[in-house]
Amino acid sequence: MKKIAVLTSGGDAPGMNAAVRAVVRKAIYEGLDVAGVLNGYQGLIEGKIELLQLGSVGDIIQRGGTILRSARSPEFRTLEGRQKAVEQIKLHGIEGLVVIGGDGSFMGALELTLLGIPCVCVPATIDNDINGTEFTIGFDTALNTVIEAIDKIRDTATSHERTFIVEVMGRNAGDLALWAGLAGGAETILIPEEKFDSTDLIKRLKSGTGRGKKHSIIVVAEGVMSANELADILKKEANIETRVSVLGHIQRGGSPSARDRVIASQYGARAVEVLMEGRSGVAVGMRDHLVIDYDLQDVFKGLHELDMSMYTLSKELSI
Template structure:
């Protein structure tokens, strides 16, 4: 294999640039030409492809977002769209592709592999919802962004003796909410993986208020519903002054943490190694701090599991 392409797809995540850098420099180290594909699968279809040099990825390891940009691409889901993508790969002589993104991006990588173009998926999403890896690129940075925000909100909650409901991202997974809630001592964490009754949430708040507690932090994962809806219902049920904060896309931005930079560097380099070994249709990941790779479809068909012992611990520590 003499030419490898790299693209980022789906939602951006801090650390994607570190992964791009690792792919590019690992290729160049092995005397393989590397091509950056801009705007994800849409850019692949439209031919936004440029050869990368060492300097192309200089000074990007510390930057959030993705220098290759990203875009949604409904056209790639069609046979016609994939045919256009393949023509672009052929015209540039690209023999293998590294796809950095989430589960939707991985499905695209699998489709291209089935059509004769070897692809390796690198998990990049703040949601940490990709099975077969303990962590995804961007999760740690997003988590630290959330924790910093909650720390500041707690200062205000204490000063005004209010209950604060904080909605965090995560799509259908509760990882960000659970880890942030445990790290920040939240009184209640509401996640999709646990069916907590609303009455239990209200009872916990009332018990705390009765023993003299004057403020509370409630973390709501977006996968269970609107933070504003929860805030309204909580204030009506408890008569406690309640405010709502939706952290939104601040969670996606910012300079990646050391953990995400190292993780992205390891996974990006591993993806290139797999292509050079002749492997395809795989995703790289990390389990017990060891690099692993799995068949993409087998990995995605595995249910994402949250460590619910952490959830139980959060309840025990927030009595």
């Protein structure tokens, strides 16, 4: 193998640049040429491919977002679009591709492998919802962003003796809400993995009020419902007034944490090694604090599982 390429796709996540840096520098260290694909799969179709040097990824490990940028590509969802991408890959002499992104990006890579293009995937999404790995790039940074927001909201909740609802991202996974809620001392955490019960929630809130508690923090994952919807339910069913904070895309930005920089570096380097071993259709990740690689198809054979013992613990500690 003489030349590989790297692209970032889907929603941006803090640490993507650290992963790109690792891929580029590991490849060059191993004597390979490495190209960067701009604007994800759409850029691949359009041939937006540039040769990268050591200096191309200098001073980016601390930057959020992705220097390669990302874009949605409806065209890539078609066979014709993917064939155009394959043509560009061959035209530029690329023998392997590292894809950094979430499950949608992984699915695109799987489709390319079926067309004969060796691909290795690196999980990068703040949702932490990739099956087969315990941690994705960006999750830790987003988690700390949410915790910082909860800490500040609690100051206001305490001062004004109010109940605040904090809505966090995560799509259909509750990892971000659960970890942030537990770390932030939230009184209630609502996640997609646990059936929503308004009666139980209202009971918990009134129980707290009954023992003299004058403020409360509710963390709700977007996969359950919006914070405004929850506020309407509490007002309608129990006449409980709340204030809403939707954190939104602030959770995706910012300089990556030390942990995200480290695992991004580990994942990116391992992805290059896998390609050099002549393997394809592989995802890298982490289990039991060790960097591992596994069959890309396994990502789609099941759902990412949340540690429900943490959810139980959060309820026990928020009595």
